[in-house]
Amino acid sequence: MTFSVAATAESIAAVPVSIPAPAVVSGSSAATEKGRCAGCSVRSKGLCAALPAEELPELSAASRTINLLSSTPVVLEGAEADSVFTVVSGMLKLYKTLPDGRQQITGFATAGDVIGLAVGEAYAYTAETVTASTVCRAPRSALHRLMERRPAVQARLLAMTSVELSAAQDQILLLGCKTAVERVASFLLALSRRSRPLPDGCPSVFLPMPKVDIGAYLGLRPETLSRVLRKLEDAGAITRLTNDRIRLDDAAALEATATLAA
Structure with missing residues (x-):
């Protein structure tokens, strides 16, 4: 069982739109971003594991590392979804808000988990940091371009989706039985x-x-x-x-x- 909300294959076709950037403690400068992906501690765990070394500079240029305080929203339920986030360090909680304001926790994301793979044009859940965390933010449009050129990235997404769907089934068993x-x-x-x-x-x-x-x-x-x-x-x-x-x-x-x- 994993702790991130399940993504679906329909995420691949989601329409790129925009949300406000989350509040940060500090972000990497353009100079320090060069070559960042090659030495990333979670490269082997996330979507970028499917990319060969020659594709990493483009990903580094398109993405940004963001350092966050605890209790900081990363994605907001219902907000327009234009970015995908990989957790580099720390922990996030994923939840949906009920009509009466209560939160239903649906998972916990840790290093290597990918969040923000929304179905449709809006995020289906809120992701908020539990601890001080670092995430890597990549525009969905950049991810789509990589998928078009590198089918292995799409295959990686589908494999991760399969794992998360299995985790969702485990969660149903856990709560129901x-x-x-x-x-x-x-x-x-x-x-x-x-x-x-x-x-x-x-x-x-x-x-x-x-x-x-x-x-x-x-x-x-x-x-x-x-x-x-x-x-x-x-x-x-x-x-x-x-x-x-x-x-x-x-x-x-x-x-x-x-x-x-x-």
Whole structure:
């Protein structure tokens, strides 16, 4: 299971339009942008993984790295969609706003995830930074030109779409069939696969988002989430190292718990 909202193949044909640029802490200058893509830490994870080295200068010229504070919107639900964003570092939450103003969290995007692949002319969700983050913004028109010349980029998008659709199905299973303990175990395992292990090799997860957001994603009340985490800790499956870092002491036990409903 991944943590970004599923893109669709229809995204390829979306019409380029415009939204205001997000507020930034700082952005790279044109001079420092040259050759930036060649040394990007997430090049192997995003759409640009399908590009050969000779295509990277054009992408570097068309895109821009943006450093963002926490709680900064990157895309806004309903806004005109003209850009695609790759998360370089940090974490974003993706959500839809209900008519009464409540937020339904639909995912969490981390390094390498691509957001903004909207269906049609508007973004279908809001993406907001959870932590200070860096994103790479590319105009949709530039992406379309690359797709026309490089079918491998389109194939990469379709492959990423397939993964995200599978993740959406997993999320339906999680919310519809799994117990609270099974949901939390599934969530921790999925996030650990996208996180670096501790120096001793033990898997861990970074949870900078508030419990209300995790609970909204898992369909649990914050107090239920806290109770389940305590239960897993008492069972020796996890250790809470800090408020936002959890070590997975018994990944096999978590795996067994997470698959009970499958």
